[in-house]
Amino acid sequence: MTMPAPPASVPPADRMPLRRLAVIGAGPRGIAVIERLGAASRTEAWRGAVEVHLIDPHVDRGGAVWRTNQSRALVMNTATCQTTMYPDASCAPVLPVEGAQTLAEFLGREENGGYGPADIAPRAEHGRYLLTVLAQAEAAADPSRLRIVRRAAEARDVTGPLDGPQRVLLDDGEVLEVDAVVLALGHLATAPSPRSRRIAEAAERLGLLHVPSANPLEVDDTALLGRERVAVQGMGLNFYDAVGMLCEAAGGRFLEDPSTPSGLRYLPGGAEPQLLVGSRTGVVYRPKPDLRPHLPAPYEPTVLTDGMVESLAARPGGLDHERDVLPLMVAELTGAMARAGFDALADEEAILRLLFPLGRRARALPDAHARTRAVLREAIAAASAPDPAWTLAFRVLSALRIRVNELVDRGAYTSVSFLRDIDGFLKNAFASWASGPPVRRAREALALEEAGLLVFAGPAMSIEVDESARRFAVRAGDGPAVLCDGVLEAHLPGVDLPRFTSPLVRAWRERGEVRAALLPDRHGDEPVATGSIDVADDGTLIGTDGEAFARRILLGIPVSTAQPGSAITAEPGTAPQLLRRAERAAIDLARHAGALPRTSGEELVPWAMQIVVLRDKKALAADVDVAEAGARAVVALLDDERSALGGPWHDALARWVEGGRIRKIVRRADGKRWRDVQELEGVTVEVPFGAAVAGPAAVRALPPGPVRPLPHALDKLQVGGTTFVHEGESRTEDAPVTVEVSPLIEITSGKLVAQVAHAAQRAYDLMDAETRAAWRAQGFAVRVERADETTWARGGRPVSIVDAGYTELGGPTETTRARW
Ligand SMILES: Cc1cc2nc3c(=O)[nH]c(=O)nc-3n(C[C@H](O)[C@H](O)[C@H](O)COP(=O)(O)OP(=O)(O)OC[C@H]3O[C@@H](n4cnc5c(N)ncnc54)[C@H](O)[C@@H]3O)c2cc1C
Structure with a gap:
């Protein structure tokens, strides 16, 4: 039993003035901030009454990515046990945690679908989980301390002084006066790149199809129907989403067929175009091993250990990935294989072949289609069974990704190495292993190939316009042109401040209240501008004159240089930054509203x-x-x-x-x-x-x-x-x-x-x-x-x-x- 001490001499909550806060964005981050704010409001330290507005056009649908009303053909690429919205001990939360349930616990219940911990659920199910977390926070909030108000609106602008009340302008014309605001905006729409604009202009002029990069949800896949051949730029998750959505739009069906390498046979709806699929690197994302019913425990590195990360991060002059880190990664992988008795993969050459089957640098390949198909077939076979050596590689790579992110987080790499080796290559290579689609979706892609509806162009794909043929001319390197009557950009828009079309960010840009982050020049190399928004360590926005807006706190993908790993979910037991930052932001918000004392986080316990x-x-x-x-x-x-x-x-x-x-x-x-x-x-x-x-x-x-x-x-x-x-x-x-x-x-x-x-x-x-x-x-x-x-x-x-x-x-x- 908890014994509150005799009350201190503060006025009762109902006599304190009502303070107001805003959280813009109701995806996982925004909702996590609300959940933590609710937890803060139940502490003894909380004073007064606060109203927090959660603003997002999709606020009642779980946010833009996870909206509950999307097609069930759009599935997650993480297993249900890999997501939680509640901090566990690994996060060392300073605020209490009550009513915690992970995505696996939520979806594991019979009435919620009875999914297993290693199952892959439709994204809409994750959206239902987010809404449940929000509803739980709302129900647990004592309205005399915290009121949570949902606003189905877009925030068009946030104005206000460096350290004073802010005004949030909504698209319905209302202006909210708030003490502080958290912005967790996720992937923002961007204007097309010059290359993309050229393709769009040609498409318009020649009556061809151009689908710019976007969240797959925003793409009208019916536009592809009736086309002859569409070039698909991108071999990652958006490509796999496009496969699912196209087949759904065309009314095609997949039948089980053990005689084919995919194990499926595709019965076309009739209007599908042939897809010509390629990318800069040509690396097709490999399906995750089907580890049902339970994912194995995370791999604990023996080479790239915490101690090694510590000493690498402290190395003067900064790290060159190829020289300093890649050999350790290879040693980690070969060592793990040797210890497990997988001798065929216990040497460097074999590991590098497994990781980079098309070579370490993107270059056009004459037999790209056959080689990529072979990679996919092998990956599907290894993921379906699943092959224990592949499973081990997957686990080791997942652990190495966390370590490399930590090095990035700590600014350990030189800017040159970061841009060339991490941003320019490894990020994608890791994702192609650790963020791959579920096996079923990869089998569907292979079944399209078997039906003659999908051809791999491979690495170094480029798109020109053939004016005389009135078609797009698609090439891999210097190879022969293949004519297409459509282009689908199957990748998410990049993080690129000058190209963000969000009215909110545009307004800040016009007033000089936002600038691009520089990669830190800790190692004496030239600072390099990124497309990420510049923020201080605590997420506060930095304007062009270098001063921070203390009451505008940004979280997640638009500030991914300062907060690397922002697109990765909050995985239980891994001290996820999503939840740690959400708690910190919630505490900062509450302090700006005068609801918590301005002391260090620890004193809130x-x-x-x-x-x-x-x-x-x-x-x-x-x-x-x-x-x-x-x-x-x-x-x-x-x-x-x-x-x-x-x-x-x-x-x-x-x-x-x-x-x-x-x-x-x-x-x-x-x-x-x-x-x-x-x-x-x-x-x-x-x-x-x-x-x-x-x-x-x-x-x-x-x-x-x-x-x-x-x-x-x-x-x-x-x-x-x-x-x-x-x-x-x-x-x-x-x-x-x-x-x-x-x-x-x-x-x-x-x-x-x-x-x-x-x-x-x-x-x-x-x-x-x-x-x-x-x-x-x-x-x-x-x-x-x-x-x-x-x-x-x-x-x-x-x-x-x-x-x-x-x-x-x-x-x-x-x-x-x-x-x-
Ligand atoms: C298509 C897709 C699939 C993904 N699949 C997975 C997966 O399977 N597993 C996984 O772990 N991760 C996945 N991710 C990564 C995903 O980005 C993160 O898991 C997570 O959604 C990031 O959370 P967030 O709250 O930062 O951003 P988001 O979830 O993107 O939420 C941001 C919210 O801000 C709102 N918003 C933006 N601007 C404004 C404004 N001006 N006013 C009001 N609201 C605004 C948007 O409507 C949106 O709802 C996927 C991402 C995408 C795009």
């Missing part, structure tokens, strides 16, 4: 004195005895020489009582657990003479500390519902201090212990030195009395404890008094 009571079911003590033992243990601890100035408990006690809050948490233990608690520092007091009516009472009080994390011996002890024998009077005679309990309340024995201890503690603080010495001489004996109503009505005791009423009592209530 309340401090409490833990009190453990022995509860032996075979010899249950009387509650007055337990309360007396508790009061004596607390006072004995306060009086202990270890609590004196210079003693080991002194600072913790001083911090705990600061501001008048003396929170106590009462837990119960018996048997081994009780014995384990005796190993923790503290003071135990026993009251043995209860045996006539009940068992003996024993209580251990511990020096105060943060309520999270707790020593294991304490953490597992129950708090709620602690009851003892509620009969019989105190048998303590001649105690110097008497604590009276209100006759007007009904409380559990656990709460009684805390309230009596509060009163005894205040008595100890207030009495003069002589009385205190006399009390000490009697072992701080306390008599607990249940006052009758007449005595209680008289009042007039030197100590009166008023409980804030957050737990068992329905509002501020006087519970105990002390006299001496």
Whole structure:
């Protein structure tokens, strides 16, 4: 049971002015910020009433990517167990976490589809999960502290001073005045690149088809129907999405057919064009191994260990990936293969062939179609079975990706190496392994190939216009041109500030309130501009003059230079940046609204004195005895020489009582657990003479500390519902201090212990030195009395404890008094 201390002198919530905040973007990040804000509003540190507006045209649909009303042909590329919206211990959250459920737990329930942890679900299901998290945050919010308001609108502008209230202009014309705003905008629409514009102009002029890069949801796939041959630029997830959506739009069907390499046969709808598929690198994303029912534990590196990452990050002059990191990655992979007995893959050459089957650098290949098809066939066979060596490669690469992201995050690479090796190559290579489609979707792509509807152009694909043929001329390198009557740009728009078409970002650009981030020049190399928006470490927007807008906090993909790995989901157990940053942003928002104190995050974890009571079911003590033992243990601890100035408990006690809050948490233990608690520092007091009516009472009080994390011996002890024998009077005679309990309340024995201890503690603080010495001489004996109503009505005791009423009592209530 949690014992809030007597209320501090702040006005009640309903008399504080209402403050307002905004979160723009209701995808995973925006909703995570709302969830964390809700958690903050349930802490004791929270003050006042706040209204937060969650703004997104798709706010009731789970955001743009995950909207619940999209085709079920659009599926996730991560397994259900790889996503959560609630921080776990790996995030070391400073705010409480309640009602947590991962995507796997949510979708695993029969009524939600009964998906297994390694299953791949439609994106719409993830959208339903996000909406459930939001609804749960709304339901848990106490409206006198936090009101969550959904706004189905686009934010067109955010204006305001560097450090003052902001104004959010909505597309319905309304202007919201807010104390601060978080912007989690995800992938933003961009204007076409000059190359894309040329293709668009030619398409317009010649009556050809051009589908620019976009979220696959925004693409009208019916436009492809009836075309002869469409060039598809991109071999990643958008390409696979296009396969699914095209077949759905055409009304085609896939039948199981074990005689084909794909295991499927495609029955065309009739209007499908042939797809000519290629990209700059020519790397086709390989399906993830089908690891159902359970994904194996993450691989723990033995070469690129945390220690190695640490020493690489500290290397002067910066890292060159090819020279400094790639050999370690190869050693990690070959070592893992050797240890697992996969000797064929235990040497460098074999590993590099597996990773880069078309070579390490993009170049056109004469037999690109056959080679890419072979890669895909091999990958499908290995992923379907699944092949244990491939599964190991997949696990090692997933772990290496996290380590490389960490190096990027810490600015360890030189700019040149980052741009050339990571951004220009490895990011895609990793994604082609670790972010591949589900096996089924890869088999569908291969089935289209088998039906003659898909041809691989391979690496170095280029698109020109053949004016005489009135067609696009598509080539790989210098190879022969293949004529196409359409182009589908199957990739997401890049992160490129000058090309963002979002009215909000455009407005900032026009006023000089946004600039492009530079890659840090930590290693003496020339700073390099990126397309990412420049923000400070805490996400605050930086304007062209280098000054930060303290109340505009940006999260995620548009600021991916400062927050690398932004497109990766929040995976349980991996300290995901999405959730860590969401909590920090929520705390910053709350501080701007004056709802949380402007102290460090750690101080938001309340401090409490833990009190453990022995509860032996075979010899249950009387509650007055337990309360007396508790009061004596607390006072004995306060009086202990270890609590004196210079003693080991002194600072913790001083911090705990600061501001008048003396929170106590009462837990119960018996048997081994009780014995384990005796190993923790503290003071135990026993009251043995209860045996006539009940068992003996024993209580251990511990020096105060943060309520999270707790020593294991304490953490597992129950708090709620602690009851003892509620009969019989105190048998303590001649105690110097008497604590009276209100006759007007009904409380559990656990709460009684805390309230009596509060009163005894205040008595100890207030009495003069002589009385205190006399009390000490009697072992701080306390008599607990249940006052009758007449005595209680008289009042007039030197100590009166008023409980804030957050737990068992329905509002501020006087519970105990002390006299001496
Ligand atoms: C097609 C696609 C498929 C993906 N599949 C996966 C997957 O399977 N697994 C995975 O882990 N990751 C996947 N991702 C990565 C994905 O980007 C992240 O998992 C995650 O959605 C990022 O969350 P976010 O909240 O930062 O951005 P988003 O989810 O993109 O949300 C941003 C929100 O901001 C809103 N918004 C933007 N501008 C404004 C404005 N001016 N006013 C109001 N609202 C605005 C948008 O409408 C949108 O809802 C996928 C991404 C895409 C694009």
